[in-house]
Amino acid sequence: MNGSSIIFYLVAALTLVCAVLSVSTRHIFRAAIYLLFTLIGIAGIYFWLDYQFIAAVQIVVYVGGIVVLIIFSIFLTQQAGEKLAKQKIGRKIFSALAVFCAFALTMLQIYQHDFVETSAPHIGNTVKDIGGQMLSTGENGYALPFEVVSMLLLAAMIGCIVIALRSKPEPK
Amino acid sequence: MWSFSNISDNIHDWLSANFNATWTLIIEMVIAGTLVIGLFAMLGLILVIMERKVSAWMQIRLGPNRVGPKGMLQSMADTIKLMVKEGMTPNGADKIMFNLAPFVAMIVAMLLLAPIAFAENFQLWDLNIGVLYITAVSSIMVISILMAGWASNNKYSLLGAMRSGAQIVSYELSAGLSILAIIVLTGSLQVSEIIESQRNGWWLFKGHIPAIIAFVIFIIAVTAETNRAPFDLAEAESELTAGFHTEYSGMKFALFFLAEYVNVFIVCGLGATIFLGGWMPLHIGNWTGFNNAMDYIPSSLWFFGKTFFLIFVIMWFRWSFPRLRIDQLLNLEWKYLLPISMVNLLLVTLMAIMGWHF
Amino acid sequence: MSVGKYIKDVWGAVRSLGRGMKRTLYYFTHHKEIITQQYPDNRETLNLPERFKGEVVMPHDEKNEHRCTGCQACELACPNGTIKVVTRFDMIDGKKKKAIDKLVYHLELCTMCNLCIEACPSDAIKMAQTFEHSVFDRNKLTKILNNPGSKIMDGVE
Known part of the structure; x- marks a missing residue:
């Protein structure tokens, strides 16, 4: 075992432990923080894989956006220092079983699938390559999905503005 | 000639000659970690005394003048005081989160x-997404503030944390957009390439007026992002006692305090890198004689000089302006900075396409 | 909001902020003119502002006479019971005349609000500029303002 794999196992262990903690803790805020550590762990694995752009986007989107959103909704709705109600034992067993089944299914699929090495040219993982690919209209280009997603975001933004816009009182 | 890159190369050569690759890497990591911690301690000591002296002189006071020559050892005394103080954990606090946040x-x-x-060829990790990495990782900062605010189980802390969250999340946008304005011109996110692109002049001067607008917006936005006055609503003393670190004492408080100053250093270093050329000396176009003369000043001095100048500007803001209200703060961002930086980004893009910049 | 007003707003903000920063930069570069005082060092040459108020005193002249008639206006004016006037009746020419026995002043309660001085009809008390009031015993802060054996000045009614 070399240094690289030691780092991988450490990061993976952090991710898994935090993931388990985030569903097993009874403090809702701690659950959010453990979720945050899980997401950071996944970003760490991306860094380990040398996919730096995806790692940074993972942090920007999930940590800077989604976890902050979750924490804000906890702040606005929950009382500090309160624990969630204890769940029934049957429910616990059922959810554990469900998780185990999903895990087993995924692992089964991964082990049964035989991955073939592609002969397609390797696309670099720098920002420049990703950006070029994102806006290219040629082979494997992502211009159309990119534009569709931006339309979706634009629609969402306009929706937000319409909801947030305070209607002016009728002039009398 | 004596320079940081020579020293690091020499150390690397010596380690490679005496150890195998793994051990070399481990020893280098340990050295880098020690240096980072040492830099933190130094920055804490220097920036605290600098802040106090600057504030005192701006308010026609003398500032600390008892400990050491001209009061220069005051921050050392403060550190010792903070270290021997008891680190309290309030009874109703969420203990794990409370102790984890700092x-x-x-x-x-x-x-x-x-x-x-920090200097020519002296960088811990020249990764491909350098600037994006900084904007991404700095968004984790807000989590620690939210953690501290919630875990303290105190209404002041919670209010401070929420204010700070809203503030950092919104000012990240205009900081990002103003960085993007320069990224459009450099065409790369890598720190070394950004600096290299300023060999014939800094972007602040090469990019005409849009670069100056971007620079002003960047400075305002990072002042807000690091929770410093006039945007220090998260710890507004008169309203929230100390905001998110009301319940902290001793070394845990000191860590928050230190993190604030280190963040100021980092954002100023980033600003210096992007707008003022990082370690690149002041070069003007093709004036070879002038450029060569400027090269005699070591690159590390250029970097630290620019960074400390920007830190001084941020301190200058702090001691000139009164604190904003929360609605004024959000108005400033969403109604002024964000639209202006978006229009500015368009202008810069136009400029980059037409090749109007130098 | 029109675009013109928006731009004017931004320009005005930038200009006024610049003016503020120019002022602080002026102070920063001219740090020889210091307004704070190096207190324990310049104790002899201390230069207190005119309106600084330290404690209430009752001036006496060289014949050990004060101007207090014992009217208790100060006691009534005081918002937090700092002054207590203890009066007695002197027999002067067979007539009873009101005079003070003791004017008790609790320094530890005083907020230096100056209301007693303004209420006094005969200018018997005034504010002194002393400020080193710390003592080891709280009782020492309760002071009797009139000197022992003092009496009212002639002609003060």
Whole structure:
């Protein structure tokens, strides 16, 4: 075992432990923080894989956006220092079983699938390559999905503005 | 000639000659970690005394003048005081989160140091997405503040944390957009390439007026992002006692305090890198004689000079302006900075396409 | 909001902020003119502002006479019971005349609000500029303002 794999196992262990903690803790805020550590762990694995752009986007989107959103909704709705109600034992067993089944299914699929090495040219993982690919209209280009997603975001933004816009009182 | 890159190369050569690759890497990591921690301690000591002296002189006072020559050892005395104080944990607090929050703040500050180029060829990690990495990782900073605010189980802390969250999340946008304005011109996110592109002049001067607008917006936005006055609503003393760190004492408080100053250093270093050329000496176009003369000043001095100048500007803001109200703060961002920086980004893009910049 | 007003707003903000920063930069570069005082060092040459108020005193002249008639206006004016006037009746020419026995002043309660001085009809008390009031015993803060054996000045009614 070399240094690289030691780092991988450490990061993976952090991710898994935090993931388990985030569903097993009874403090809702701690659950959010453990979720945050899980997401950071996944970003760490991306860094380990040398996919730096995806790692940074993972942090920007999930940590800077989604976890902050979750924490804000906890702040606005929950009382500090309160624990969630204890769940029934049957429910616990059922959810554990469900998780185990999903895990087993995924692992089964991964082990049964035989991955073939592609002969397609390797696309670099720098920002420049990703950006070029994102806006290219040629082979494997992502211009159309990119534009569709931006339309979706634009629609969402306009929706937000319409909801947030305070209607002016009728002039009398 | 004596320079940081020579020293690091020599150390690397010596280690490679005496150890195998893994051990070389481990020893280099240990050295880098020690240096980072040492830099943190030095920055804490220097920036605290600098802040106090600057504030005193701006308010026609003398500032600390008892400990050491001209009061220069005051921050040392403060450190000793903070270290021997008891680190209290309130009874109703969420103990794990309460004790974890200052360390998260500190670790984030440490991570942010990685892509900063301190001198020519002297950088911990010249990763491909350098600037994006800094903006991404600095968004973890807000989590530590939210953690501290919630875990203290105190209404002041919670209010301070929420204000700070809203503030950092919104000012990240205009900081990002103003960085993007320069990224459009450089065409790369890598710190070393950004600096290299300023060999014939800094972007602040090469980019005409849009670069200056971007620079002003960047400075305002990072002042808000680091929770410093006039945007220090998260710790507004008169309203929230101390905001998110009301319940903290001793070394845990000191870590928050240190993280704030290190963050100021990092964002100023980033600003210096992007707008003022990082370690690149002042070069003007093709004036070879002038450029060569400027090269005699070591690159590390250029970097630290620019960074400390920007830190001084941020301190200058702090001691000139009154604190904004929360609605004024959000108005400033969403109604002024964000539209202006978006229009500015369009202008810069036009400029880059037409090749109007130098 | 029109675009013109928006731009004017931004320009005005930038200009006024610049003016503020120019002022602080002026102070920063001219740090020889210091307004704070190096207190324990310049104790002899201390230069207190005119309106600084330290404690209430009752001036006496060289014949050990004061101007207090014992009217208790100060006691009534005081918002937090700092002054207590203890009166007695002197027999002067067979007539009873009101005079003070003791004017008790609790320094530890005083907020230096100056209301007693303004209420006094005969200018018997005034504010002194002393400020080193710390003592080891709280009782020492309760002071009797009139000197022992003092009496009212002639002609003060």
